[in-house]
Amino acid sequence: MLLFIPTLIGLTVIVFTLLHIGGTTKLLAMYLSPRLTGAARAHVIAELDAKFHLNQPVYVQYFYWLIQILEGNWGITNTPLYSGPVTQAIAIFFPNTLILTIFAAIIIWLVSIPLGVHTAVNRDKPSDNAIRVASLTFYAMPWYLIGVVLIIIFAVYFRILPIAGTVNPSLVVGLSWYHNGISYPTHILLIDALLHGDFKVAWNAFLHLIMPSVTLSLGVMAALIRLMRGTMLETMDQDFVNFARAKGVPEKVVINLHAKNNALLPVVTNFGYLVAGLLGGVVVIEDVFSYPGIGMWLTSAMLNNDMGGIMGGTLLFGLILVTTSLFLDILYAKIDPRIRY
Amino acid sequence: MSAQKTAKEDKHRELKLSMEVFFSNKSAVAGLVIFLFYFFDAIILQFFPQVMPFKHPYSLTPNYVNPIPLPPSKKFPFGTTYPGVNLLTAIIKSIRLDFWLSLAVVVPGAFLGVIIGIVATYFGGLVDEVLMRITDIVFSIPYLVLAIAIGYVLGRTLDSMMIALILVWWPLYARYARSVTLEVKEITFIEAARAAGSSKMKIMFRHILPNSLPPVFVQMSLDLGTIMLTISALAFIGFLPAANLPELGYLTSLGYNYVETAPWAMIIPGMFIVLFALAVNLMGDGFRDVIDPRRRSAL
Amino acid sequence: MMENRKHDSSPIVKIENLHLHYYTRRGIYKALNGVNLEIRRGEVLGVAGESGCGKSTLGRAIMGIIPRNAAIVEGKILVDGVDYLKPLREYFKKAKKFKPTKNQDLLKKVNEEMSKIRGQKISMVFQEPMTTLNPLLTVGYQISEVLFYHNPGLLASRRLARARATKEDTKNIVKILKEEGEGERLRQYLKNRNIMGLEDQIISIWRRKELHDLKKEQMILELCCEPISSMARGYLEQIEKTNSLPKFSKLPIVGRIVKRELLKEAFKKSAEFLGLLGIPDPDKVVYMYPHELSGGQRQRIVITTAMINNPNLVILDEPTSALDVTIQAQILELVKELKEKINSTYMFISHDLSVLSEVSDRIAIMYAGQVVEVGPKSAIFNSPKHPYTQMLMEAIPTIEAHELKGIKGEVPDMRNPPKGCMFYPRCPYAMPICKEKRPPLFKVGEDHYVACYLYGGEKK
């Protein structure tokens, strides 16, 4: 937990370093509207020069840049998806990504822990082998391929799930709480529709969430099942599990209380890596499903040479991951009595 | 003298047992066989391209006369993809690039990581603390996102992608090498202290490094697959602007627009990515069985 | 219970020609090769032998706690006359190729069968106290589990007794205690008032040595009038009567209340028991986690857990080997004390003969998965017969270093054990017949048996 602040500083140093690899022009690109020309442009550049103290040594510049970041001045993004302040773009795209990852995380947790336990308990049985083969296959599949296979099956062949976006556009025409692809007040269409009691739109938004979140969960799930199975097998060989058996505790309790909880500890420690994988997956999957979130914005920024989008996205993803790690540390301390802060 | 002889015999017996353990694992053997196919493909195209009947072994050959993907047929066993690219030859060419690219990321990444990990354990204390905090910081950005950012700043080319991935990957090995060396250190120092005489540095590189290498090697074999998946994901989202590059991820992205009418254009090159990742994973699991004494004896 | 134990002369455990093999990738380890042994009611049987000779395997096999790769090749273990491992043996007989998966299925059934007697009739203490306790659960909970699953009736009756007892009752009880102590009159009174559940609570307070009498009286006076919700009361009365747990999943809310009451009571009882064993601050200790305790304290907790239900048989697998010498002595004291207090049967495994000489009635010497000599302690120490036992005795030189080390030669490779006597390669008296056939146990004295051709079998 003490490492939270240094890590955050390190994160900003990385982003700042990246900005400076190509010289100050990259930084300027982030704060300079491309529509400006001539004298107006020169004027803004002079202003920025003063603001970021670009004539000073780099480490001084870092602090002025950091102040701007802390004040919420993250620069300008200019992509086909959105043009305007980076913070505004984040406000629009982040809620979509959030609901997607939350859905995926719920699916992952609900499925992979029980399956990991099941495979360990039924080691080498047909069900174990089947789940192992399946999870290894998903583990070896690029995210986008999982998405495409799902699209081919459910959208092209069965036609029961929509391919792209967050909602069927014809459903949201003329709604008072929906403008330009953005819903109000939470910017999460599913929730906004429920808030406004529009269940048709909500259902449609839900359908649009299914394939991206399942795709996202499948890749991480595979890794988590493997991890859980391994730690569970290890734990079930431990003395304290055998001692619980020697006490005559019912086998179900031995597995679910004694073995499982201890096997979960390394899983929670490693969950940070899985979240990192999950957030990486978001980038690819939002692209595959044209799902307007941070990932799609980041890709679009990359393709359109938009420094603001790249750095804003990177910083944001970093912040999410660092915060999640902090949360996981706290959780870990909660479940393991040996750790006290 | 006789002690030396028995030590040699022991080593021989251990090696034989290792082989036995690895080859008794059928899926690991299957993984090895598939891996070898990719390996030889990469070797042949890299060093003896003249053996293959390709005019341009290092680029795709588009056919703009008939750009729409064609289904698999006698002439095109895997069909074609946009723009009229013969998938079979394209895949053979792509395997070369992907294979070397993965290796070019894993080997330096592992080298860098292991050196840093060992330095951290060797000096310990503050050095260790600082180095591990640095890995923490690199880990604080999802690796795919960081790779995009670094690669973008360096200019979206194949080389910068490679550098970006190395920069993203070394902390993993640094951590891993550190944990392994710490483990080995405890055992080795006791034994070495008994043998006496040798300096700490010498122990580090004579005893600890070699003993830490096998687990790192296993991790490398597993990572070859992860790297190939990452490369293909980057290529798929359009990181590499240059067209005509024979790369499996790029091939799949060519077929993406035809997913509804020509699913093979995506599925078939995609399958070759999966096959490779699967193979190195199975193989790596097999290696892990060999080096882990506990797994080795369990049934 | 105690009464019929004395009269019943059949052994509590009878092991007949037990062969147990571990199947691994490195080969088949023949861990037990025809063990014949019985454990008699009320005795302390010491089991000694070098590390790796199969002592732990034997102990675990009696408990039925064996890994999936352990095959019961032949022979049986009768625990109170029941052959729990029968399915495993039958599977091995039938199977062309031993498969751990199949073995595991059967083990699951064995586990289910045996979980009814484990912790209740037989229990076990493992060697390594640092790993025997679950790091995520309080030690109180880990002791309570045994009570909760095997003795819920006791817990319910303890709780109900405190609800039923009135101020008047506790006053009377103190009076009786002062006049006559914890005798028949107290029992009679408790029985008449239907508060038998108070008995062990009162006694555990009354017997504490470190408390002043006034304090004790005050504590006993507090054992009354504890209110209880009428819903929980009904279920507790049912549990008291049947001594079995209801299906909690069928009673979502009441179930939780009842469960909590029982566990709370179990914590109380655990603390009382720890206090009786002279562990300081028992009320605090039960809420601690294993990592907060030292190795010796943990082993005490483990022993408490194994003993709290007054089991008929306790298997102690090197309970002192992992501890410091001073702590070893304390634990040994504890075991001796328990032996006095609780009339159980003990199987005490150790590689340290001097430890066994302190606690055992009879001693069995194991070598390479066999019992090579068994007899009364005096016979084993005064006239050891088997060449291996004789070497062991010579190898206990001083008080300090008394481990079984200084014996020439190596233990045989258990993947390819000798065809004849296991000790043949190291035996100074080896004869031709020793190489050909395994020696059976020959009687050499009163209740003293040796597996060696020096003492019989020439006629064959």
Ligand SMILES: Nc1ncnc2c1ncn2[C@@H]1O[C@H](COP(=O)(O)OP(=O)(O)O)[C@@H](O)[C@H]1O
């Ligand atoms: N789970 C297991 N798998 C394979 N071999 C085992 C296992 N447990 C014990 N063994 C082997 O069985 C033999 C007896 O072990 P054990 O009963 O632990 O001996 P002791 O308790 O007398 O030291 C040893 O050779 C040991 O290597």
Ligand code: SF4
């Ligand atoms: S049977 Fe033979 S080899 Fe075995 S202990 Fe007796 S004399 Fe020695």
Ligand SMILES: [Mg+2]
């Ligand atoms: Mg043992």
